[in-house]
Amino acid sequence: MEQQTPTPPPSTPQPPELPQQPPPSPSPPTPTTTASTASSSAALPPPITATTSTSSLPSTTTSPPLLSLPSPSQNPQPPTSTPTPNTQTRPAAAAAFNRAWQQPTPISHFALPPPPLPLPPHHHSSSSSASSTASASNSSSSSSLLVPPPPRGGMAIGVPAHHPGTPPPPPTSFSSLTPPSFVQPFGGLGRNVTDSGPTSSSSQVRPTVGGMQGIGMMGTLGSSSAMRPPGVPVRPVQSSPRPQSSPSIQSPATQNFQGHGMLRVSSVGSPGSPSPGSSQSPQPQNQPWLNSGSQVKPPLPPSRPQVSPQSMQQRSHISQQHHHAMTTTSQQQQASSSQQSQQPSTSGAGTQEHYGQQLPQSRIQQSLPNQQQIARNLSLGTQRPSHSTIPSSPVQPGLPNRAPSAEPEESCNRILSKRSIQELVSNVDASEKLDPEVEDILVDIAEDFVDSITTFGCSLAKHRKSATLEAKDILLHLERNWNTTLPGFSGDEIKTYKKPFTSDIHRERLAVIKKSVLAGETLNSRSSAGQAGGHPKGHLAKGPTSIVGSPPDKRT
Amino acid sequence: MNNPSAGPSSKTKVGSSQSSETSFKRKRGVFQKDLQHMMYGFGDDPNPFPETVALVEDIVVEYVTDMVHKAQDIASKRGKLLTEDFLFLIRKDLPKLNRCTELLSMNEELKQARKAFEVDEEKLASTE
Numbered sequence: 001m002e003q004q005t006p007t008p009p010p011s012t013p014q015p016p017e018l019p020q021q022p023p024p025s026p027s028p029p030t031p032t033t034t035a036s037t038a039s040s041s042a043a044l045p046p047p048i049t050a051t052t053s054t055s056s057l058p059s060t061t062t063s064p065p066l067l068s069l070p071s072p073s074q075n076p077q078p079p080t081s082t083p084t085p086n087t088q089t090r091p092a093a094a095a096a097f098n099r100a101w102q103q104p105t106p107i108s109h110f111a112l113p114p115p116p117l118p119l120p121p122h123h124h125s126s127s128s129s130a131s132s133t134a135s136a137s138n139s140s141s142s143s144s145l146l147v148p149p150p151p152r153g154g155m156a157i158g159v160p161a162h163h164p165g166t167p168p169p170p171p172t173s174f175s176s177l178t179p180p181s182f183v184q185p186f187g188g189l190g191r192n193v194t195d196s197g198p199t200s201s202s203s204q205v206r207p208t209v210g211g212m213q214g215i216g217m218m219g220t221l222g223s224s225s226a227m228r229p230p231g232v233p234v235r236p237v238q239s240s241p242r243p244q245s246s247p248s249i250q251s252p253a254t255q256n257f258q259g260h261g262m263l264r265v266s267s268v269g270s271p272g273s274p275s276p277g278s279s280q281s282p283q284p285q286n287q288p289w290l291n292s293g294s295q296v297k298p299p300l301p302p303s304r305p306q307v308s309p310q311s312m313q314q315r316s317h318i319s320q321q322h323h324h325a326m327t328t329t330s331q332q333q334q335a336s337s338s339q340q341s342q343q344p345s346t347s348g349a350g351t352q353e354h355y356g357q358q359l360p361q362s363r364i365q366q367s368l369p370n371q372q373q374i375a376r377n378l379s380l381g382t383q384r385p386s387h388s389t390i391p392s393s394p395v396q397p398g399l400p401n402r403a404p405s406a407e408p409e410e411s412c413n414r415i416l417s418k419r420s421i422q423e424l425v426s427n428v429d430a431s432e433k434l435d436p437e438v439e440d441i442l443v444d445i446a447e448d449f450v451d452s453i454t455t456f457g458c459s460l461a462k463h464r465k466s467a468t469l470e471a472k473d474i475l476l477h478l479e480r481n482w483n484t485t486l487p488g489f490s491g492d493e494i495k496t497y498k499k500p501f502t503s504d505i506h507r508e509r510l511a512v513i514k515k516s517v518l519a520g521e522t523l524n525s526r527s528s529a530g531q532a533g534g535h536p537k538g539h540l541a542k543g544p545t546s547i548v549g550s551p552p553d554k555r556t
Numbered sequence: 557m558n559n560p561s562a563g564p565s566s567k568t569k570v571g572s573s574q575s576s577e578t579s580f581k582r583k584r585g586v587f588q589k590d591l592q593h594m595m596y597g598f599g600d601d602p603n604p605f606p607e608t609v610a611l612v613e614d615i616v617v618e619y620v621t622d623m624v625h626k627a628q629d630i631a632s633k634r635g636k637l638l639t640e641d642f643l644f645l646i647r648k649d650l651p652k653l654n655r656c657t658e659l660l661s662m663n664e665e666l667k668q669a670r671k672a673f674e675v676d677e678e679k680l681a682s683t684e
Binding site: 497499502 | 582614621628
């Protein structure tokens with residue numbers, strides 16, 4: 001690791017040295033440096049780079065293995081070269097190691113733009129052993145590296161200039177949260193040889209403005225968790241002014257556009273196919289993405305409250321700012337989910353999934369007010385819905401424009417309205433204000449809660465051989481599973497007390513123990529003078545056991 | 557299961573038949589009058605809603621029932637139910653615990669005072 005920091009710059013000059021070592025098997029080192037035979041070398045690099053990276057890590061002494069790694073067939077060469085490049089191998093190893101690190105990062109950047117193609121390499125790198133994928137991606141990125149230079153430096157994705165400095169820090173930053181990494185997922189992914197999913201490493205990669213595509217990519221890659229945004233960024237991708245890359249972008253965008261599920265499916269499917277051949281294709285696509293991305297950057301208004309469709313798209317581009325990215329993506333996600341009128345369950349599940357880590361506690365807290373809400377709903381009956389629907393429209397003005405248009409339609413599908421959530425919050429703290437996405441999530445949580453309660457209550461009613469769902473079914477479920485009592489609905493029944501069941505044997509044994517303890521105490525009191533004290537206790541210890549042992553014998 | 561309750565008349569609406577399915581109906585309004593005064597003491601209207609009183613009574617009965625069941629679980633080992641079991645249950649709630657101990661001690665003092673008073677009366681009667 002430490003070798004990387006000083007070596008990044010020297011890494012580039014070092015590659016030329018490498019060819020000396022394994023001239024016959026230039027595949028591993030050369031592809032990264034020369035990037036000529038990206039596709040062909042793809043097969044070779046995996047095993048080689050894996051070995052090289054692993055070998056280079058240990059120490060300089062690995063130089064011989066490093067040399068031998070390139071290929072077993074080329075054994076004669078390495079031995080000859082070993083004596084001379086002792087010094088060279090060391091920097092070479094370091095360079096190779098560094099390269100292994102660097103390559104993934106630059107590649108990840110480039111790979112981002114062409115969602116379908118680059119996905120597989122990134123996916124591989126993030127999920128499976130990094131070395132193999134990194135090598136593959138390295139080969140592709142290396143080629144791309146050479147070609148597109150930094151004119152797109154504005155583009156967050158794949159800014160080659162930044163790579164040298166960035167690789168070293170990222171490994172440490174992996175531990176950071178995922179949400180902000182949306183923007184630069186691939187940057188992190190590239191590095192995530194060991195880690196999984198995008199992490200804060202992207203922060204260092206920073207320049208990832210191309211969050212748009214990055215985000216789309218993210219969705220596919222991060223399909224495992226918290227990869228909601230994929231759906232959101234899709235829209236902006238399509239609408240963004242990308243004349244050059246429009247055709248290329250459209251295909252990935254459409255894929256992403258189909259929804260979270262599609263994204264996941266596509267992500268799953270993509271990794272397999274494109275990995276080998278995608279190395280070269282990404283390049284031309286990357287550039288147009290970069291170009292378009294840089295163009296889109298300027299018009300980003302970072303105003304959060306205004307989540308208009310346009311701003312949403314812009315936001316997706318803007319997602320440079322991590323905190324913004326997180327919030328915007330989540331908002332966009334919410335917006336997209338509501339606009340797309342997707343099933344609340346999916347969006348709820350997604351949001352919950354996304355925020356699952358962050359809101360486990362709040363969820364529990366919310367369950368109580370939800371129950372109160374439900375109790376109120378039960379008691380007040382029809383009054384509640386009218387109350388909730390009427391204030392919903394006037395309440396919306398402060399919220400984003402899209403919300404009112406989408407909310408009224410959604411409110412009929414929802415149990416709670418945002419207005420009631422705000423009322424509940426005001427009951428807790430008058431000065432408290434919730435973010436729109438928090439309200440959305442709370443509504444989703446409430447809905448899921450009611451759903452689960454009703455389902456279990458129905459199964460209990462069925463168990464009761466009744467076709468009517470009664471209050472006692474709900475009450476029983478809440479009492480047993482949620483440890484919640486709802487006063488006022490229990491009816492006229494009295495809860496009967498069940499004596500704890502004790503088997504006969506247990507009672508007998510307890511009685512025997514009591515007797516022996518009493519006997520021992522009397523003995524102790526009698527022989528309280530010193531020495532004898534120890535013996536009776538020993539007697540006592542043996543006594544109960546012998547007595548206890550007898551009953552079972554009797555039984556047997 | 558049929559509990560041989562102490563006050564079947566007050567509790568049983570359905571005759572205690574042989575089947576174990578009979579559930580004793582709870583008599584409503586057991587605490588109605590007292591609760592109204594208590595609620596007024598805590599800030600409610602002098603004449604609260606009957607539904608409110610019924611709800612508060614439900615809460616109280618539920619709480620007491622739950623407490624007794626738990627105390628019985630603890631005391632089943634000893635075999636007898638004592639006040640210490642209840643004190644053990646509310647040990648975590650300091651205000652309640654202190655109030656309980658205070659009430660118990662006051663009860664003891666009152667007993668002592670009554671006993672002394674009666675003795676005094678007897679003495680007076682005897683001296684007379």
